[in-house]
Structures are given as structure tokens and as C-alpha cells.
Amino acid sequence: MSDDTQGQGQGWATAKTLAEALPYIQTYDRSTVVIKYGGHAMGEDEAAKLFAADAVLLKMLGVHPVVVHGGGPQISAWLSKAGVKSTFIDGLRITDEATMEVAEMVLSGAINKEIANWITQAGAEADVRGVGLSGKDARLITVEKVTRTTKDPDSEVERMVDLGFVGEPKKVDPKLIQALIYADEDYIPVVAPIGVSATGETYNINADTVAGALAGALGAKRMLLLTDVAGVLDAKGELMRQLTVAEARKAITDGVATGGMIPKLETAIAAIEAGVEAVVILDGRRPHAMLVELFTEHGAGTLVCK
Secondary structure (H helix, E strand, O other), rough: OOOHHHHHHHHHHHHHHHHHHHHHHHHHHEEEEEEOOHHHHOOOHHHHHHHHHHHHHHOOOOEEEEEEEEEEEHHHHHHHHHHOOOOEEEEEEEEEEHHEEEEEEEEHHHHHHHHHHHHHHHOOOOOOEEEEEEOOOHHOOOEEEEEEEOOOOOOOOEEOOOOEOOOEEEEEEHHHHHHHHOOEEEEEEEOEEEEOOOOOOOEEEEEHHHHHHHHHOOOOOOEEEEEEEOOOOOOOOOOOOEEEHHHHHHHHHHOOOOOOOHHHHHHHHHHHHHOEEEEEEEEEOOOOOHHHHHHHOOOOOEEEEE
């Protein structure tokens, strides 16, 4: 096959893909999609550039993307550099004042601004710009202190554990985000999972939880949880394409969902109960995973819906 013929064939294939995407583009036109971005892809420049370009494309297609990011591995690396030792109880990091200072520096500073900058660079020709924020801006996220219990291995007695400056969203005020996504200019908000208490103290928050709470407050049509697995797998290791909330709960109680998938499903359930139409858990390491999920018939992960 000649280069011209091959190129023409690729052109027809691209045109066919675009034509097939039209109904889905219309479905998401002027809808809000909250994207939890994290995991292994976040630390790789090329993957980050690809993610940023896809976010810009969503904005240009009429979607309102809102990005929430994590940064656990990066926090651990910076704590090590700073000589701050971490204490863990049942796998949960105790966040004292020194740890919280580093976490805010890494999340609200380095990571947040880098993602916003990738988006701005990717959207330069179309004048789409990333705007870095945290939950402290305009009191976007008011938190309350997280309480946890642990069981003494000898006495089997449960006791309260003080995790320090770890919070969970108590109130989300979406007005700042709404002002940005509905502005005459094309902005993409990028939100760091940092919140503030009613008395003004800074707290670290689980990024999945922030994404779910923000998606609920914004009435998002979709929330995409980009992770490092294909989605929810059944007992045979096969991808489960769709789950109702009831089926998601059953997957947790039956032990089908294990490890880190349990809190992701719990976040999905909470988001749907807060008003999000559906949540998708998908592998963010795959190129263009967001576009495949939103604009093709079969999607790219596990969709959880009411």
C-alpha cells in the first residue's frame, strides 16, 4: 500500500471515529465532569502532557472539566527529603504540623501549579487555561477532623486514633468553581485536596473524597476516577462494565472488591447519592482513557450508576 493510500485510509478511519462520537459529544455538551487525577501517570511528564491535552479537548468540545489531584507518593518523597519521619497506624499516616506543612507545600504548590501549567501550555493555541486552587481558596471546602478507631491486638478493645490534621469535607461551596467554568474565558479549575476547618486550621483530605464531594456539590454529570487498574474486577478477574449502587455495595460486602478499590466504590456511591449521575473507575495510564470513556459506545472502565 502506498503512503498516500495508507494516509487516506487513516483519514477515513479518523472521520468515522469523529462521526460516531457526535451523539456522545452532544450528550456532554455544557455538562460538568469532575476528574480525579493521580496514580502513577501523574509523575510522568509525557503522560501528564497527554492528560492535559485531553482536558483541553474536553473544554473545546463544550464539556466543563474540573480536575482534582492527589499526591501521596510525592508527599512521602518530600517528607523524606525534609527529614520528617512519618508515623502510620493501620496504614493511615499521622499528619502532625510538620507533615501538614510539607503536604500543603507539595499539593497546593508543586503538584497543583504544575498540572495547571501543563493545561495552560496544552491549551495555548485555543486560549484554554488551567487555574490552580485548593479547598482553602474562598473557603471552597470546609472540613471536620477525621476520627478513626483501631483494635488493640492483645485486648481486642477498640480505641480512638488521632490522625492529626486529616479532615473530610463537611461543606463544599462551589461558587468559585462555577464562576470559573461558566466564565466567558475558557478556564479549567485544578483543585488540591486541602481544606480548612471552621476555625481556620489547614487539613489534608483524601483526594477521591474531595472529588466526590465536589462532584456532588456541582451536580456533575460524570465523575471519572483515574486509577492504575482497569476498573472493578469480578471473582474471575474480568472487568465489570457496569454496576448499580446496590451491586457496588454487594461487591464490597462479598469481598469481590478488595484493597484500594473499596474506598473508590464507597466514594462513587456517596457521589451518586449526592446527585452525580454516574461515576466511572478507569485506568488513567491508558492513553486518551477519558475520551474513550466519554465519547465511545463501550467506554473504558467500570460505570457505577443509581
